[in-house]
Amino acid sequence: MHTRWMVPTLATMLIASACGSSGSESSSSADSDATIGVIGPKTGPAPQFYQDTQRGIELATPIIEERYGLELDFVYADDAGSPEGASRAVQKLLNEDDVDAIFGPPTSAPALQIAEVIARSQRPYLLVSASNADLVPTAGDKNFAFRTQWAGPVLNDVNSQVVFSDVDGKKPVVGIAYAADAFGQAAVAQYQELGKELGVEVVGESMQPGATDFTAGAKRLRDAGVNSVFFNFTSGSDIATVTRDMKVVGFDPPRKTTTSNVLANYRELSKPDEWEGLKFVEREDLNSPNFRKVLDAYRSAYGEEPQLPTVVYNVFSALDAYGQGLKAGGADREAVRDAIESAHTVEVEGSTYDTPFAPGDGEFYDADISKWHVMGFDDTPEGNIVTDGTVADCTTRGC
């Protein structure tokens, strides 16, 4: 083949490769009550967040529309998981589509990138997954951001009560295996600070997201005498790498804890002897009848389990809050915001949450450990989720 064919050939391949990575989809009709812009990583490093947000919206919308007599439209925009992508997406949604509210990017960096733009545009900013504390201001001007996911510091606060509780009646030696990214680094800083306050030794070992080897880190945690280890990763596959290599080096501490991110892609890559004794902490009990209703609806609609069940659930609560706000405030976006803030309850498939928000408080969940749950997996190859009880029970009887 002559060189002159190379350029068009490469150009064609490049265009083909880029085909799935841009643009937006919409489902709008002329007589809807509101159009909601949804930003998420349809492409990029975490498409599972986009998929489960979209599916959560598809499942929850008919319920909310019927409950409040509304018609909602959605416009989806791909941020490819990057702050730059989120900037482009939000400009289009605000300026071209003129949306009435935004479902924010599920990861914190893109969500932070556009938070100020949305606040200036004075439209409700609903966050169902991003956990960075700065996304939801608690003071100053009227806050348009409302989060139905836990905030990172709240999760760390609750988790730490499990991680730092005594092992065999003695203070533990805590090990943090964390992703070398903003999510992991923020967590390890908070745990190390807490360790200083409590007089507990905290050892941190980082791993690049997506790395396939953690044996050196596992050995270092083992050799440091760690007996309470916490895994702080965005992806379940990273947790799979860590637990696999812990098994390889024979490191099996009495307490292994992580976040519900373990639900995404962990069990597919691991084996029962790797998740034996592994616990995760989550606000909702994933085995509660009401949570199961959401999961059953998902399974029935899509024929599979959600990768991120809590994101699906959080979409339900966010849409219920927005539906109430829209019913009360109508076309006045500030009135919608005020109504969300002053909602008496939010309902998700039979579960009710009283005074979910308040002036200066856009956070749905607080750190009350009697409402958070400790869960793990059974020893079947599927690793069904088993609920151990609340975090309060766990700290009382010994975790």
Added chain:
Amino acid sequence: MEIVVSGLAAGGLFALVAQGFVLTFLTTNTLNFALGEFMVVAAFLALAISSWGWLPSAGKIVFVIAVVGVLGAWTYRLIVLPFSSGHNDTRWLLSTVGLSFIIINMTTNGEGVLRQPLNYGGMDEVVEFLGVRLPSQQGLIAVTAVLVTIALVMVTRMTGLGTRMRAVSEDAEAASLMGISSKRIGMIAYGLAMSVVALAGVLWAAEVGVSPQLGEPLLVGAFAAGIIGGLTSLWGPLLGGGIYGLVTAAVGESAGVMWGEVSGLLIVLAVLMFRPEGLLGRRVDVKL
């Protein structure tokens, strides 16, 4: 002993991938910077045919190796050769990097980034070797690296093809005057190299899962193994991989994972400064 065994075992994987660099550099003086992505292609192809129940696992792996080998040969013909028209023409570097971006983009957009389990080609057990616990798959890959190296050395020394490859490696112009087609030898070398890389990709994917990021973390280690051992010696990757694996394991365990990787790259820098042809590489003197 634990560090030695686990470091050498990890080095085996880097050595196997590095053979992909050495084979192409030896015969064509080019490197395929999309090497890691050929591992990804192999892994996704292996995943795609995993439902072929009529074909045993070994047959599936051979099929993947053959297909990726053909892709490798045509990559040389279409992506490398037109951009390497002389010693001063290094456009192949950009074209292979471009190819890697295309593959990453296509696999990420088409398959997503979540790792998917590959249900064949792997062994789950953790075995004890010299008193050290080791994933059996890692041991298998290390043994494979040694066997592949021996096979490649035998092919280059004991077959007509090997003689022609060595002739092109020594002096492509003189070889072409003797009727040896350097283009064809280049395609064969790329085909062989990508077949080896495909084997590494499938074996590693069986251990860690299939994803578009499969090759990326290994590329640095493989390149380091090639540089340390020497890109002009088929034995080089084994030595380079062993040294890189050993140093990164030892420093990683004593000072932290991040410092382990840094120390391995410092060795690469030291080799480039004091013995740029690599520990087993051939020094080429130019008569003026």
